[in-house]
Amino acid sequence: MDRNNIIKSIKEKKIIAIIRGVSEEQIVQTVGALEDGGISLVEVTFDHDKPDFIESTTKKIWKIRERFGDRVLVGAGTVLTEEEVVAAANAGAEYMISPNVNESVIRKTVEFGKVSIPGALTPTEAEFAYRVGADFVKLFPAGDLGINYIKSLLAPLKHIPFLAVGGVNPTNIKEYLNLGISGVGIGGSLVNKETASYPMKLTTIAQEFVKNSK
Template identity: 40%
Template sequence: MLYNELKSAKLIPVLRKIPYETSQSLIEALILGGIKALEITMDTEKATEIIKETRQQFSDQVIVGAGTVLTVEDCRKAVDAGAQFIVSPSLNLDVVEYSLKNGLAVVPGVFTPTEMQTAYMAGAEMIKLFPASALSPGFIKDVKGPLSHIAIMTTGGITLANANSYLEAGASVVGAGSDLINKEFVKNEQWTMLQKETERWIEQLS
């Protein structure tokens, strides 16, 4: 299982609907900026190809996960492509079971303490509180009292300005999308700019 590696990463970029043609250049910029794990969402065009090529090119540098995994079929495709961890926006116990059977870490999306414990009892050692923007860091601090055994990832509305507050409240890792992966950088292929922005995040969260 890769849960400890995910925790040590602290920051996981969420790559949603990125262009396939420049995906490896984008990912290389993130890695050069200090990223140790990343998530490629399954609603991205050619997501499985991106996962497969990233594992081939950067397997010794970054942990590659699949996100927005809604069904067992999505999960199977991600596993076949070489994904090392699975992230979902909701709690699908069949996805949790399939992931664990195939030796992957799985991070299902939850919103309540009951869902957190249900996911944990099903074998998910880390859960994703989503959307984080609807839950203050104070919620994480409070819920970590009775549920300190469950590692938390927060995704949804994470910015450079608020990321640390979630980590300080008890989250193990934050997932960042558009605030980190600037659309203009991607559109104009400004990979050095993306690398520098990633370095800013890494420095602030370290």
């Protein structure tokens, strides 16, 4: 899909489900349950603790693309190196999400025509990331920063599209979105070992997030 359309979809749909620790065997079932619940943006994270993490993560990304096509937009998460950008892009990832600001990762993502979403904590990091090519800046960890911090940071940086990641749950999602950010990333409060094993439960929780985001 065209890069501009990916950016537009993220801004419209607002919720990215973070998939971490889900096996290759469960990945299609998990994404299907999220789609049934109204969430069609997913992030499959690189697990750097595993020796074969690049291969295992890119296999999951490829499986999602093969099964769902453009109905589900899949990105790679915890992208720390240019090598990971290339591997994820070749597997079909449309956006690269990082916990940090790494200029070489941002530039490589842009070079491959993908959407860049680095993670930042301070105004200096956020402005630098956006200046060197980030399409969105992920405020992480949003739950630890708090609503008031994010509100203060947005005041002088309204031109930067922000996502809030960390600590977002069904009861506070609307509060975050009301700040004027472009969207949120949701991890363990949505996809975890339990919900990955019980797709109907995952669908129900996804529906709650979507309903509360309106």
